[in-house]
Amino acid sequence: MIQTAFVQPNQRVRLGMKKFLELKRGQDFIEGLAWFSVIAVTAMFLIDGGLQSLSEPSAILGAVDRLTALIATNLLLIDILLIARLPWIDHYYGHDRATTAHKKLGKPILYLVLAHFIASVVQYAMVANVDVITEFISLLSIWDILLATGALVLMILVVVTSLNFARKAITYEAWYLVHIFAYGAVLLAIPHQFSTGTDIAGKPIALTYWIAFYLFVLVNVVWYRILRPIVRGVRHSLRVSTVARESSDAVSIYLTGKNVAKLGGAAGQFYLVRILTARDWWRPHPFSISAAPNDRFVRFTVADRGDDTKLMQSLKPGTPVMLEGPYGVFTEERRTREKVVLVAAGIGIPPVRALAEQMAARPHDVTIIYRLRDQNDAPLLAETRALAEKRGFKLIELEGRRGVGTSWMNADYSGRNDLHRLLDLAPDVAESDVYICGPTPWTRSVEKTMRAAGVEERSIHAEEFAW
C-alpha cells in the first residue's frame, strides 16, 4: 500500500539565527533554574548555620548528613522531571537529551544518598556512644527511618539494574518494572524528611520550598504521564485499522479514531505507543510517525527487530491503542536554514519520510539521502520517490553493501571517502540543516562527515532509534 495522498506542506517556516538563540535562552533558563534550586537548598543550609561549630567529628558528620540529603533530594526531584516527558522539557531538549541527562544524574544521586545514610548512622552512633550496627538497628525501630531504609534499598536496585552490564543481562520488562520502584523510593523517603529533617522541620521557608517542589513534581507526573494519556485515549479512541506490509521485515500500522486531526504534532515526532491488550498494555513502545499528521490516520512504520517490535507485525485490525506524546525535536521547528539534507538508513526512514512531506520548501531545497540494502525490499521507498518527484526534491538512494571501515555510505568501489562523495551528492550541505535518523553508530559516523563538510553544530539534528 503506497500512501500517495500527501498533506499540504507547511506554507511558511521561520528561519535564521534568532530562532536558535531563543531556543538557547530557553535552555539556559531551565538549566539555570535547576542549578539555582540546588544553590537555594545549600544556601538555606548555610544560613541556618549548617557549617558552624564543626569542632567535633560527630558535628562534621551531621553537616555532611544534612547537606548530602538536601542536595540528593533536590537532584532526585529534578531527575524525575527529566524523565516525566513533560512537554516543556521536551520542547527545549528533546526526549533523548532529557533521557541522557536523567541517566547521568542517577549515580551521583545514589552516591549522595549513600553518603547521607552512612554519615547519619555513624554520627548517631558516635553521639550515642554505641557501635554502628547497634545504632542502625535501634534506628530501624522508628517506622519512618525503616521506610527510608527501604527507599534506599529500592534506589540501589534501580541504579544497579540500570548499569550497562546489568541492563544487558535482564530483559527490558524486568528493568522497566524495577524502575517503577523509583517512584516507591521517592515516596518512602518522604516521611523521614518531614518528621526528622533538621532543615525542614520548624523552618517555614524551607518547608514551603520542599512542599512546593514535591507538589510540582507530583502534578507534572500525574498529569502528563497518567491522566492526560488516558483523557486523550478516551477522546480519540484510536484503533488499528490496517497493517500493511512495507518490506520483508517492516509493516505500516494505520490507526484511526475520533478527531485524529486534533492529535496535533509535527512530522519527525514520535509517540509512545501502548497496545491495549491484556498482555501488552503496560509497556509503551516509542515509534516515529511515518506520515505527516493529517485528519485521517496516524501511521507508524515498524521493522521486526526481534524484540517488542515483533508483536507489531501481527497486530489485528480493531486492536485499541493509546498514544502518549507526540514527543521529540526532530522537527522543522529546529530548522534555521533554507536548504535541508535529510539522511536515513533502513528503518530510520519513517520520520524522514514524514519530514519530507511536511516541510516548507521550494523545489531543490531538500535533498533526501536514503541508505538501503536493496531497493526491492526497502520500507517506504516507493512513496519517498513519489514525494521527491512531486515536490521536486533530490532523492539519492545509496543501495547495496556497506562501504569499508566506518563508512556510512554504500560501497561504490571508487576509493573516495564519504566526505568527497557527500560533497558531490549534496554540494550545498554546508549551508543546510541536516536531519539524520538511523542506528546510533551509523548516526555518529554521518555526523562526523557532516562536521567535516562544514555543517554547523546547531544545524545537525539527529534521532536515534536505539532504546
Added chain:
Amino acid sequence: MRKSTKTAVGAISLGILGLSYQLGTTATASTGGFASPTESASAVSEPAASATPQASEATVAQGSSAGSESVNTAPQPAASTSSSPVASATPAPSKSATASGSSVTKTGDSIESGFGPVQVKVTKVSGKITEITYLQSVATHGRAAAFPYLVQYAIQANGSSFGNLSGATYTTNAFKQSLESALAKF
C-alpha cells in the same frame, strides 16, 4: 548552557553561597547544640547505655520570681539516681512554693519519641515560660543527654520554635509536642 551564562550563573552562585555562609555565622546555635554543647561538656560523655529513669524530675529554673523561690542548693537524695546532667534538681512540686499569683503550671501530653516517652510540665509567669519539668524523660541510646538543652532552648525561645538538636531529632520532636500540648492549655 552557553559559556557566558555559565560564568554569570557561577559568579552569582558563589555570591549567594558566600553571603549565606556569612549569615550562617551569625545564626543562633539552634543546630548542632547537642553534638557540641556550649556548656557542661560532660553531658555527652555520659554512659550511653544508662537510660534515664522514668519520671525523673529535672528542672531548669530561670531567675524569675517563681524560679527563685525554689531552693537550688538542697541536693535531692532520691532524684540523684537520674543520670541526666541537669543544672539543678528540685523537688517535684514547685507549684505550692510559688508566692506570685500569676504563676500557672500545666501538664503536657506524654509523647512517644521512638526512644522512650517524653512528658513535660510547664510553668508560666505572666506569659513567659519560667520552668519546664520532666514528668517522663526516657531516651535510650544516649539521647537523654539532650533533655537539659531542650529545656534551656525552650525557655530561651519561650516556646517550641527552636531548631532541632541534631543527633536527637526524635527526642526533640517528642519534647516539642509535649511542650506544645501543655502550652495549648494556657
